[in-house]
Amino acid sequence: MxxxxxxxxxxxxxxxxxxxxxxxxxxxxxxxxxxxxxxxxxxxxxxxxxxTRADLLAEVYRGDVDVLVAAAPALLTEHPPIEALALWFERVADYAQIKRGVFPAVEAGVWRALSAHSIGPIGDAVSTLLAAGRADGTIRPDVDARDVILLIGYLTRLEDDEWESRSRHLLAVVLDGLRTAR
Structure with missing residues (x-):
């Protein structure tokens, strides 16, 4: 001990x-x-x-995952589900920017461990937000957490010079696609 x-x-x-x-x-x-x-x-x-450098970068990444995951239920207590999801996507953009800086800087083994640490909890956070939105009728019933994670995965493909102009705009497009037709 x-x-x-x-x-x-x-x-x-x-x-x-x-x-x-x-x-x-x-x-x-x-x-x-x-x-x-x-x-x-x-x-x-x-x-x-x-x-090691990898230890420090991994700690930054793990901390950001924990904050991102904790934000989902907290946002739902303060906002309607679709608004909570939009606000959570804002946090996803910040998280993805850090993730883009961490993953290339660490060894492959560390990267796999970090990725495994984030996939389950982030999927759970997305599921929580989607379930609340389906319950109040603002989120399409045919999407699940894996759909959302795959869609927002594009953030890792953005070039540095287009990050500011595209990251949040594209998250808004994804959010619009998750809304129920009215």
Missing amino acids: TAPRRADALENRERIVAAARAAIAASDEVRLNAIAKDAGVGQGTLYRHFP
Whole structure:
């Protein structure tokens, strides 16, 4: 059994992950020394928490999956299902941008493990949103989570220079396709 981490160590870890997330979103080049500097920690502290670059990138990715998955039921408590799905798609665009930066930077084995971590929980989140929309009549009854995941998979194919102009627009097109005909 490992001892609980000190509060300052937890804060350092959170700052490192936040700095890494920002670096991934801002550039294809992720430099660990720049991340340590942005997080306000030394390189030794960074490496104590994340012995390899892949460990750090995997932590960023896992954290984003967890936040994305938790957002689905939270959005449904505050918004009608179709609106909750639209807001969740906004978060998907942010998640996909990070995913695009993480997957090319890690080894194939790490990539497979990260992908496996996300597919089930994200599918469950999509299923929750779709079920709520089917229940109130705003989402087509003939679509399932796999359909949506396949449709939004195009986000990984967007070029960097078209990300801003296309990612959210195409998610809106997918959302329109999920709506029931009125």
